[in-house]
Amino acid sequence: MEAYLAAMLVFAGIYALMALGLNVIWGLTGMVNLGLVGFFAVGAYASALLTKYWLWPMPLGWAAAGLAAALAGAVMAVIVARLRGDYLAIVTLGFAEVVRLVAANEVWLTNGTDGISGIPGPWRGAVSPQEFNLIFLGLVWTAVLVAFVLLARLSHAPFGRVLRAVREDEEVAAVAGKPVLWFKVRAFCLGAAVLGVAGALYAHYNAYIAPEGFAPLLTIYIVLALTAGGVGAMRGAVLGALLLLLLLEGTRFVAQEIPGVTPVQKAALREAIIAVSLILLLRFRPQGLIPERTRTRATP
Amino acid sequence: MEDWRDLAQVLVNGLMTGSILMLPAIGFSCIFAVLRYPNFAVAGFATVGAFAGWVANVQWGMPVGLALLAAFLVAGAVGLAAEEAALKPLRPAGPLTVAIASVALTLLLENAVRFVFANDLRGYDLPVLRDWRFEGIRINPQQAMNVGYAALAAGALFALLAFTRLGRAMRAVADNPQLADIKGVDPDRIARVAVFLGAGLAGFGGMLVGLDTSIDPLTGFRVILSVFAAAVVGGLGSIPGAALGALVVGVGEELASVLLSPAYRTVTAFLAILLVLTVRPEGLLGRRG
Numbered sequence: 031m032e033a034y035l036a037a038m039l040v041f042a043g044i045y046a047l048m049a050l051g052l053n054v055i056w057g058l059t060g061m062v063n064l065g066l067v068g069f070f071a072v073g074a075y076a077s078a079l080l081t082k083y084w085l086w087p088m089p090l091g092w093a094a095a096g097l098a099a100a101l102a103g104a105v106m107a108v109i110v111a112r113l114r115g116d117y118l119a120i121v122t123l124g125f126a127e128v129v130r131l132v133a134a135n136e137v138w139l140t141n142g143t144d145g146i147s148g149i150p151g152p153w154r155g156a157v158s159p160q161e162f163n164l165i166f167l168g169l170v171w172t173a174v175l176v177a178f179v180l181l182a183r184l185s186h187a188p189f190g191r192v193l194r195a196v197r198e199d200e201e202v203a204a205v206a207g208k209p210v211l212w213f214k215v216r217a218f219c220l221g222a223a224v225l226g227v228a229g230a231l232y233a234h235y236n237a238y239i240a241p242e243g244f245a246p247l248l249t250i251y252i253v254l255a256l257t258a259g260g261v262g263a264m265r266g267a268v269l270g271a272l273l274l275l276l277l278l279e280g281t282r283f284v285a286q287e288i289p290g291v292t293p294v295q296k297a298a299l300r301e302a303i304i305a306v307s308l309i310l311l312l313r314f315r316p317q318g319l320i321p322e323r324t325r326t327r328a329t330p
Numbered sequence: 331m332e333d334w335r336d337l338a339q340v341l342v343n344g345l346m347t348g349s350i351l352m353l354p355a356i357g358f359s360c361i362f363a364v365l366r367y368p369n370f371a372v373a374g375f376a377t378v379g380a381f382a383g384w385v386a387n388v389q390w391g392m393p394v395g396l397a398l399l400a401a402f403l404v405a406g407a408v409g410l411a412a413e414e415a416a417l418k419p420l421r422p423a424g425p426l427t428v429a430i431a432s433v434a435l436t437l438l439l440e441n442a443v444r445f446v447f448a449n450d451l452r453g454y455d456l457p458v459l460r461d462w463r464f465e466g467i468r469i470n471p472q473q474a475m476n477v478g479y480a481a482l483a484a485g486a487l488f489a490l491l492a493f494t495r496l497g498r499a500m501r502a503v504a505d506n507p508q509l510a511d512i513k514g515v516d517p518d519r520i521a522r523v524a525v526f527l528g529a530g531l532a533g534f535g536g537m538l539v540g541l542d543t544s545i546d547p548l549t550g551f552r553v554i555l556s557v558f559a560a561a562v563v564g565g566l567g568s569i570p571g572a573a574l575g576a577l578v579v580g581v582g583e584e585l586a587s588v589l590l591s592p593a594y595r596t597v598t599a600f601l602a603i604l605l606v607l608t609v610r611p612e613g614l615l616g617r618r619g
Contacts, residue, residue: 062426062429062430064430064433109604109607109608110607113607113611115425115426115429116362116367116368116425116426116429116566117562117566117607117611119368119370119426119429119430120368120558120562120603121603121604121607123370123433123555123558124555124558124599124600124603125600127555127596127600128596128597128600131593131594131596131597132597134593135591135593135594246433246551247437250433250434250437253430253433254434292448294444294448294449295444295445295448297444298441298442298444298445299441299445301437301440301441302437302438302441302442302445304434304437305434305435305437305438305441306434306438308430308431308434309416309431309434309435309438312420312423312427312430312431312434313419313420313431316423316427
């Protein structure tokens with residue numbers, strides 16, 4: 031039970047990091063990103079390959095993961111920053127699918143659909159599995175704390191205020207002399223970097239990554255987490271990740287109790303519940319549990 | 331590619347691929363033209379249509395033509411019900427909220443199908459036919475029939491838009507919703523018709539995808555990027571554009587699968603989206619703005 035709890039909290043931490051990353055891109059800057067799992071995958075593969083085959087030390091691998099994802103984010107942002115939201119949704123979704131396809135087909139690099147196994151973890155093997163869980167739990171939540179403090183400060187700094195201005199009205203921000211494109215690109219890079227580090231942590235915790243682990247379902251999870259917590263508020267992102275975990279694990283227990291249902295049907299039911307939750311949230315509580323508080327309220 | 335036959339074969343295959351993508355792309359554009367949001371649930375509608383057609387064809391023994399009609403009707407009805415229940419209340423919150431909800435809707439539809447039919451691959455009841463050969467160019471008769479079905483469905487839609495009162499009203503709403511409203515066109519009714527037709531065509535196309543290969547709950551999602559590419563290349567919201575875009579993307583994908591690898595068809599579609607958005611964001615036949 032303790033091992034289970036620790037593992038679940040590690041995943042909650044990874045989801046929280048992802049939600050924080052998405053919050054910079056979508057919550058603060060208002061650029062929808064339905065391909066966040068792509069940046070997560072880029073980070074996971076970058077760190078896994080560098081630490082396993084080039085024997086880089088793990089912290090360097092994690093930094094490289096953030097960098098690689100930020101780079102992908104920069105390329106993406108330059109292409110999409112001028113696009114309207116609906117195009118952005120299509121392009122980002124496509125990006126994640128392309129990353130997954132490349133991971134599945136470039137066997138020389140990623141070992142294809144078989145995935146990469148034996149990714150090192152901090153002190154894995156030297157300590158008992160339970161201790162490893164606890165070490166990783168501390169590591170992940172330290173990362174969440176650092177990201178949270180930095181991003182929360184940033185969102186109230188002038189940089190964050192400009193991002194919110196861009197989100198509310200790009201033209202006003204441009205008229206005020208802010209280079210909108212440059213701000214968007216930096217926000218996208220920053221968010222992607224956080225997503226990439228989250229991917230690296232996932233890879234090193236799981237010790238195994240494969241393309242099917244980066245399905246669009248994960249993107250929906252994180253969008254749900256951020257919507258539930260409150261888009262725009264960093265605290266909301268963390269709270270939302272915890273709620274997501276409760277929902278995911280809660281539905282697992284509920285599904286186990288239903289008699290006469292095959293495992294495939296149980297999985298289908300759980301995913302359907304996630305989908306319905308997101309639709310209901312968007313309808314009845316779009317501002318989330320912790321609505322973003324800004325000093326001035328925009329009136330449409 | 332050594333001689334003209336290889337090129338001709340790619341063009342023929344591209345036409346077939348494109349005609350399969352055409353209907354979901356038209357459906358997507360049809361909904362976008364009237365409601366102004368990208369409905370990602372076309373993937374779900376395509377899957378629902380594919381399975382409705384499968385039940386009609388394999389379990390009830392209907393011929394393929396009738397089963398396609400069943401796919402159209404069931405997907406259209408499911409699409410309309412889903413729109414009214416889940417997406418319509420979100421319209422005031424803006425197109426992006428609706429788009430995100432439509433992603434969730436696709437997940438819901440896909441899992442509803444998975445709950446009933448599980449993840450097994452299923453095929454339709456089709457006669458086994460030998461490929462036709464002309465001068466060394468191979469054509470699969472079933473695929474040729476699919477092109478015919480797609481052309482028939484697209485033709486019916488064009489006729490509806492061009493020659494009927496309803497079609498004129500739809501074009502009017504797509505062109506200028508306020509003006510159409512003033513002129514007494516009920517925007518809600520037009521929206522319902524557009525969603526029914528769009529979802530139905532996606533379902534029809536979903537079954538065509540299945541006729542070409544086999545179906546499972548991810549059938550719709552697998553082609554969605556190509557469908558978006560077709561709609562974007564043609565110009566979001568333009569129905570003739572979606573048809574043309576589908577053919578362009580179809581030929582592009584076939585070319586890429588010969589030159590690169592068949593696995594990278596979808597990547598080609600993505601690159602087509604990026605290229606069009608960079609060079610000509612309004613697409614081949616779309617309007618600016």
